[in-house]
Amino acid sequence: MKKYNSEKGNSYIFFEKNTPLTRANVILDWTFFCLIIISGVLVFFGILIFRNTIIPLGPLFIGTSFVSILFSLGLWIFLRNNLSTISILFSGFVIGGGLFYFSFLYINKIFPLSTSKSFTYKVQEKGSLAKGSRGNCNNPYVVIYINGIEKQLIFTCDLKNKSENSQKVVLEIYDGFFGYPFISKKELI
Secondary structure, eight states: OOBOOGGGTOOOSSBOTTSOOBHHHHHHHHHHHHHHHHHHHHHHHHHHHHTTBOOOHHHHHHHHHHHHHHHHHHHHHHHTTTBOHHHHHHHIIIIIIHHHHHHHHHHHHHSOSSOOEEEEEEOOEEEEOOOOSSOSSOOEEEEEEETTEEEEEEOOGGGHHHHHHOOEEEEEEEEOTTSOEEEEEEEEO
């Protein structure tokens, strides 16, 4: 393999410093860096999907943990000479877990197994989220129970007055690809 000139300032982000500075290793190191950034962004979008998915935390946590461990083992088998143990665990959990978390929720949402059905649920609790330093409104939320699962539904700021006076919420729900219901529409009444 062709060696890089270390005088140019090329170095690794994740690889150990004693790993030969070759073009392939630099590309692989940057690939890890990009995958970690992409996985972080996908986890953010996964959280947005999770807010409208009716799923117990158990199966999602077990699946994400299992894939993270498998991904970490795969990295350890192939890259244990180039990466430290902490880098392998971090990369395995962030990349493997993040990709699984997003993919599972996204596939469940995108490929419905049924058409939407309308259901009415009683509001159990009401409140508003913290505004934050740059925010100009507190997003209202209501808490309902669907099939024994507590779900917090967040609404836009323009519905703040309506959320404070509402007693029920109407949801349009369809069964997702993996059988977990997804909320496609929500309306306060």
